[in-house]
Amino acid sequence: MFKIGAHLSASKGYTHMYEEALSIGANTFQFFTRNPRGGKARDLDFNDIALFNEKSKDNFGPILAHAPYTLNACAADDRIREFAYITMEDDLKRLEHTPGAMYNFHPGSHVGQGVEVGIEKISALLNDILFPDMKTTVLLEAMAGKGSEVGGRFEELRAIIDRTNLSDKLGVCLDTCHIYDGGYDIVNNLDGVLEEFDRVIGIDRLKAIHLNDSKNPFSSHKDRHEKIGEGSLGIDAIERIINHPTLRSLPFYLETPNEIDGYAKEIELLKNLRKD
Ligand code: FE
Numbered sequence: 538m539f540k541i542g543a544h545l546s547a548s549k550g551y552t553h554m555y556e557e558a559l560s561i562g563a564n565t566f567q568f569f570t571r572n573p574r575g576g577k578a579r580d581l582d583f584n585d586i587a588l589f590n591e592k593s594k595d596n597f598g599p600i601l602a603h604a605p606y607t608l609n610a611c612a613a614d615d616r617i618r619e620f621a622y623i624t625m626e627d628d629l630k631r632l633e634h635t636p637g638a639m640y641n642f643h644p645g646s647h648v649g650q651g652v653e654v655g656i657e658k659i660s661a662l663l664n665d666i667l668f669p670d671m672k673t674t675v676l677l678e679a680m681a682g683k684g685s686e687v688g689g690r691f692e693e694l695r696a697i698i699d700r701t702n703l704s705d706k707l708g709v710c711l712d713t714c715h716i717y718d719g720g721y722d723i724v725n726n727l728d729g730v731l732e733e734f735d736r737v738i739g740i741d742r743l744k745a746i747h748l749n750d751s752k753n754p755f756s757s758h759k760d761r762h763e764k765i766g767e768g769s770l771g772i773d774a775i776e777r778i779i780n781h782p783t784l785r786s787l788p789f790y791l792e793t794p795n796e797i798d799g800y801a802k803e804i805e806l807l808k809n810l811r812k813d
């Protein structure tokens with residue numbers, strides 16, 4: 538089954554996102570756990586969650602929760618790092634109510650402390666927060682390597698996983714805009730990049746794809762998403778990605794600059810490009 542979804546607004550709850558996903562031809566979705574710039578999450582609506590869990594139990598999901606952008610697990614400032622702790626801990630507690638969800642976060646920015654310190658702080662946070670019987674898989678998002686971002690190289694993601702005690706709770710989300718922007722040439726050498734991922738991290742860790750085109754050329758380290766087929770990846774590369782034997786069974790989530798009708802059109806386009 539082609540698992541395809543888009544990033545939806547969580548403001549009206551889970552059941553609303555489920556209905557909205559169906560209305561655009563999707564069978565999963567991504568959402569922010571709270572305002573992407575941070576702040577307090579809304580109270581959980583347990584009626585809404587129960588209804589969503591019931592409706593979505595067949596042929597839907599896994600849903601992907603995205604942490605706020607301001608969550609920086611390796612910040613130099615203790616207050617920012619404290620926010621990362623409190624937020625991730627609270628997010629993961631909430632996600633236990635939607636069993637089998639995934640939780641994606643940007644590993645962090647080391648802000649001049651160096652990548653080694655960044656990796657150490659990120660895994661220290663995960664070691665404090667992950668718990669043995671959790672039902673959520675936590676995904677490290679592969680980044681574009683903008684500024685002092687950690688996680689722009691596969692080796693960095695691997696190092697975080699290696700230093701995390703409950704590493705069976707961890708996976709990786711590949712963002713096609715980010716990794717192309719980060720210097721992995723998925724347009725001309727998709728097989729080679731996936732082989733490298735397998736060699737460095739292990740392909741079993743790959744749990745989700747953020748499917749985006751890129752506004753900038755290869756290896757720009759800028760992280761600007763573009764609509765499907767309108768950027769430097771182009772529609773042929775996107776077609777190869779959604780049909781690749783290593784990737785095709787994974788869930789794909791659009792984070793393209795679109796409103797809901799634009800997502801519907803992209804999903805239709807992608808379904809037409811998908812081979813049986
Ligand atoms: Fe992201």
Ligand code: FE
Pocket residue numbers: 678712747792
């Ligand atoms: Fe992404």
Ligand code: ZN
Pocket residue numbers: 712714715760761762
């Ligand atoms: Zn991005």
